[in-house]
Amino acid sequence: MPEKFDAIVVGAGPAGIACAYELAKAGVNVLLIERGEYPGSKNVMGGVLYRKMMEEIIPDFHKEAPLERPIVEQRFMMMDKASAVTFSYKGMEWAEEPFNNFTVLRAKFDQWFAAKAVEKGALLVNETVVLECIVENGKVVGVRTDRPDGELRADVVVLADGVNSLLAKSLGFHKEFRPDEVALATMEILKLDKKIIEDRFSLEEGQGCTIELFGDATKGILGTGFLYTNKDTLSIGVGTLLSGLIKHKIKPYELMEYVKTHPMIRPYIQGAEPQEYLAHLIPEGGYNSIPKVVAAGVLVVGDAAQLVNAIHREGSNMAMTSGRLAAETIVAAREREDFSEASLDEYRKKLMGSFVGQDMKKYKDSTHHFDKFPQYFEQYIPMMNKAASQMLTVDGSSKWEKQKKIWQDIGPAKQKFKIARDLFRAWKVMK
Ligand code: FAD
Known part of the structure; x- marks a missing residue:
């Protein structure tokens, strides 16, 4: 029996x-x-x-x-080829018991x-x-x-x-x-001295930080990269929909090498020794x-x-x-x-x-929306970087002139209308 x-x-x-x-x-x-x-x-x-x-x-x-490490800061990098607009939230309430999340x-x-x-x-x-x-x-x-x-x-x-x-x-x-329902992610665990990690990521002893990478981290393909701090290692990875890899004829390890050598990422991982290389699928078809x-x-x-x-x-x-x-x-x-x-x-x-079903429902069309309209990652993130560079470069032209230049660079009225429509659509699928 x-x-x-x-x-x-x-x-x-x-x-x-x-x-x-x-x-x-x-x-x-x-x-x-x-x-x-x-x-x-x-x-x-x-x-x-x-x-x-x-x-x-x-x-x-x-x-x-x-x-x-308990995570005290979450950063979001909107990356172009040699620049990044970064948003971050750091909260000391996350550094104390009961903490928030952990790596x-x-x-x-x-x-x-x-x-x-x-x-x-x-x-x-x-x-x-x-x-x-x-x-x-x-x-x-x-x-x-x-x-x-x-x-x-x-x-x-x-x-x-x-x-x-x-x-x-x-x-x-x-x-x-289907290839547009699953992402393929590769990641590496890199060994790095604990103190160097804390100095590089501006952390106090024992604290952790996560960085999510968008845009050029995946060469504009729908997906994300990440760089997380562990005790004496870093976890770095990149994942995109399988359909994106197929369409762009890119191999996952090529994307991984690209992220690791990107000028916005390279300084964080300099001198870190590869310890483990992993790859896995992620279900991303949503609700x-x-x-x-x-x-x-x-x-x-x-x-x-x-x-x-x-x-x-x-x-x-x-x-x-x-x-x-x-x-x-x-x-x-x-x-x-x-x-x-x-x-x-x-x-x-x-x-x-529960929150599981509710959140799955909330974002039910988001992956397919961003997959269908690649301009968010391919065009708008570089545009955001260009505008930031314009506005923050002090070159003798007035801020009004700079604003005008940014506005002109976006393109003709038709293009501006298209962006406004895309932003509205993005808000609709995420609301
Ligand atoms: P799994 O963790 O995949 O476990 C399934 C288990 O089943 C495995 O141990 C496998 O060996 C076993 N198994 C499979 N088939 C059989 C069989 N036939 N017989 C016996 N055993 C079997 N989620 C987060 O919350 N935070 C993150 O930061 C995060 N980052 C991620 C980064 C990457 C690169 C990837 C790939 C995923 C990430 N995720 C993250 C998603 C998260 O890993 C998964 O959602 C989570 O692991 C799902 O747990 P699970 O138990 O359902 O499946």
């Missing part, structure tokens, strides 16, 4: 671990299966972990979790988080690939793994197997994602790409459900919240002894009513 559990969670990323943790805490006999050597070994993230959603699972986690290295963080789920009673099995869900009479009743005698049964299976979930696809929940997330005996959480807010680079928090809500639903379904689709649909309702 195959082994039977109350619940099986596939994938030990933030979504799966959060779900397994909450289930084990509620006394549910849960098995967490991870294909990697250990949780975090296969996972990639720029590195911003959001306190609030993690605290909803483990209050005061920051006192013991392997965190890198993390997933290989360390996921291992710690999974160990907490095990402490609560979850059974973690690494180096095991779930090949398919077992479906009987229209209900998921377990999984088949690559282990000998690898059939396992459960009342409910949670798919937390990340972006491009092959398991959800094989259940018919979604088709192969309209969310697949079916519930069926009889099965729930889909995190990246597997396409829950990423690309505009605010939030993914891990949505993953954790979806995992937690799935666990809550399973606990209630157990009490009812009902794992039918109608019973588990409670999860979808909770998810859509």
Whole structure:
């Protein structure tokens, strides 16, 4: 007889671990299966972990979790080829308990988080690939793994197997994602002395900073780059929609090299030694790409459900919240002894009513809008840089003359009208 559990969670990323943790805490006999050597070994993230959603699972986690730095400043660089207009917010309220967000290295963080789920009673099995869900009479009743005698049964299976979930696809929940629904990101972890990091980023001891890069960081292709401070490393990365890479015939590593040698970025990473090179897909199709997330005996959480807010680079928090809500639903379904689709649909309702569903809805057309109208990244960011250079260069011409020149440089009335229309459209898709 195959082994039977109350619940099986596939994938030990933030979504799966959060779900397994909450289930084990509620006394549910849960098995967490991870294909990697250990949780975090296969996972990639720029590195911003959001306190609030993690605290909803483990209050005061920051006192013991392997965190890198509390983020006290977030900068946004609108880059042209040799310039950047930078916005920033730095707040000392973020430097004190309970802090705001933290940078993390997933290989360390996921291992710690999974160990907490095990402490609560979850059974973690690494180096095991779930090949398919077992479906009987229209209900998921377990999984088949690559282990000998690898059939396992459960009342409910949670798919937390990340972006491009092959398991959800094989259940018919979604088709192969299109190249304009997923981004490909590459990142590097670079070793740099702690004190040098603090000096270069104007930080006090132990504090952290994030820089998001727009425009020329991706050679104008829709996407973003990032540079984050860890304890004694920097995380640098760049990601664009797959469709953008295909259209512009650019290889991801070429973009990475381009960012690293960009004059606005080079000084930050000078002398830093490459430690790790990683690449991963990010689900960026938004609200309209969310697949079916519930069926009889099965729930889909995190990246597997396409829950990423690309505009605010939030993914891990949505993953954790979806995992937690799935666990809550399973606990209630157990009490009812009902794992039918109608019973588990409670999860979808909770998810859509939470900040996850609401934010996905808010930005539902944004990726496609910016993909369809490339002028925002290709033309308007360089234009913004040119205007800043004009206005801030003291060359003897009056500020009125400068304003006039900037206005003329924008182009004829038709072009000005087009920009005004684009700005209005951008406001509409983001409002
Ligand atoms: P994952 O973390 O991908 O975990 C899925 C797990 O399932 C993996 O461990 C995998 O090995 C396992 N698995 C898959 N298939 C199987 C199988 N068949 N059998 C067994 N195990 C399986 N989000 C943020 O919040 N902040 C950021 O700064 C940020 N930056 C990012 C930067 C980059 C470059 C990338 C790629 C993503 C970034 N994200 C960020 C997004 C974030 O990483 C994801 O949203 C988050 O990891 C999703 O968690 P998850 O648990 O759903 O999936």
